[in-house]
Amino acid sequence: MPEIRTGEQLASVYEQYKQLLSTRLGTVVDDDTRMILVCGGTGCHASESEMIVENFQALIHKNGLDGKVVCSISGCFGFCEKGPIVKVFPDNVFYVQVKPEDASEIFDQHILNGHKVKRLLYEDPILKEKMETAEDISFYKLQQRIALRNCGLINPEKIEEYIASGGYQSLAKVLTQMTPQQVIAEMIASGLRGRGGAGFSTGRKWEFASKYASEEKFVICNADEGDPGAFMDRSIMEGDSHSVIEGMMIAGYAIGAQQGYVYIRAEYPLAVKRLEIAIQQARANGLLGRDILGTGFNFDIAIRLGAGAFVCGEETALIHSLQGLRGEPATKPPFPAENGLWAKPTIVNNVETLANIPVIFQRGAQWFNSIGTKTSKGTKVFALAGKVNNVGLVEVPMGTTLREIIYDIGGGIKDGAEFKSAQTGGPSGGCIPKQYLDTPIDYESLQSIGSMMGSGGMIIMSEHDCMVNIARFYMEFIVEESCGRCVPCRIGNKRMLEILTGITEGRGTEADLDELRSLSETIIDTSLCGLGQTAPNPVLSTLKYFLDEYEAHVKEKRCPAGVCQKLMHYKILPEKCIGCTSCARGCPVSCISGTVKQVHTIDQSKCIKCGACMTRCKFGAVVRE
């Protein structure tokens, strides 16, 4: 690909390469070329999707179809539950759970003979019918993909495919036709709010940073996706790194910055690799560096790895980490927009936020503003996980209800169990109960019911999950991740964890519940940063909506969901026990007595409730109550 030095050159490169995507977009009909896209996201990658590509490529070559049939990786299709996913164009057929050895069947049947491989099509669990295209699948029907527009469409390791999708055109437009003030005005008009947590207006953030005069300013992409269970930022970086780069450049132009940093989790090696490739390609083609598109605008991007600290998602902590320090947060104000990296004006934007920006300038602020609710514009990507049938990435307009996400898109609860709660916002969010399933989701509505948008993690819990235990799980996470700088977070959360552990182990009292509430209040009011200020949310929301479960634990020493081990008893049913001794041999503390062909019994005083006996018994004689 030639170096791109002007807007005209970019336009001609676009013209040259746009046919690359025509088979995939279905714009060319009478063409006999075929395109096979294989998901190369982390989930599918782990399930050997790379080998699927290799097998296809070998088959293409063997049959002398090089150039006629193309197979390549793509970013995440989002339907992780059914991965690895393979899509065949132009017929747009969607194969699920493909194994490397299935490549030959798809190739022989579909590519060579035009017969779809029914066995590998998605079967609708309700209609019991095979679905041929992604559009037919209920998982995709309600989705509107803006931030994820290129994920699953382009090969993320090829800049020409990003350009073919209209990439870098927004940058060209901004640099050649708009002043930084106009860019900021457009951003404010779009109504885009930060997708990483608090939901602050992105345009306003840029406006603040643009007002401070400084020779040096910085744009930071916050890719430290620490919320366990959220993986949308990872998917965007793996599937469409260039859109993040383009977003950062537009931000740089708007505030007057020449240097950008991507601060990314070390746990995401594939995303780091794809981002490195994208930055190198953009640099090699003149889209990063000096005098970009001949406009005199200079901008470059460097990658910095995190090292496993949840608090580094907080912007001041992130900035400290970028400076090679311990990732401890600082008091705000001053905000980074005034005094950020190396004490210079800095904006920190989340990955998903940045990925939205090129589209806003392509299609206009008005268009973006027309999507969503009154206060929350555009779409939001949720990482749907937990006890839901269709685990995956879901992008829906703001204002979609939880019910639509969980039942229409997510296909309902696993194993036909009853829905109990949806946890949003990770360790800073709350657990939403059944009665709010029909609440349209936006920043404000989630906050009003005791949760928050956060980065968009959405963990679904069923009747088999104990909400007290979930609250304890999040508190354990917070205690591990608290940086220790301020007392309420360091000590207060530790006390909360001790109380919650006591409750799940049968040592809880009713007074503990009041203690939890009062500690929560203090921690929220007095912690230094967002981590501490939101840490008690999972506890408060479960106390509010699932008080009956807490009461069962403290009053009756009973766990209604049957999760808390210390509150359970294992018993051997005499009528079912045949005396095979298997349970006794498997007991790690030798607390089961009985001889061959005699009924066995468990010594409750020694039992550690590990459940090994129950797993080993082939006769269903060991029960838990």
Add this chain to the structure above:
Amino acid sequence: MTNTPNHSPCVEQNHPQFKELDQYIEGLQIDPDDPRRKDTLIMTLHRAQEIFGYLPEVVQLHIAKKYSIPHADVSGVISFYNFFTTTPKGKIQVNVCLGTACYVNGANKVLQEFEQVLGIRSGQVTADGKFSIESLRCVGACGLAPVVTINHKVYGKVKPGDVREILEKFFIEEDKDVKEAAHA
């Protein structure tokens, strides 16, 4: 048994592993007068841990010297971040994801099973230095929950009953290594 980076002696400064680290650091062109020189420190520590398997004091001192910063600055950073370790890990590193999606799908039971089979707790290394178990928070493959990674290979939808079968392969490889060593 093959000699892995995790278990090789690295007390001598002229050890080849130090040369590899120095090559990396030289590429960074650290200017001792630049107040911003520490911005690559975390990247360097990642590289060092890749090379040595862990970050013993001798490596920390070496890095501090290269950056012209106090040892305390280096060890302070290491102790803050979960990713860095000052003790060696096992040759075979078992990581059980305890992110929320994995947790609600029973990851803690999977972890318990690994602990029981290997006879060590999470965070420990077996006496022969072969296996270590750690828990980690979310690798982002929630569609495969519960997830276990062993030396970077991802195992998805792991049930407690699968643990022995997964480890079997490593036990066999271990025997093979021992036999090969005896043969040589």
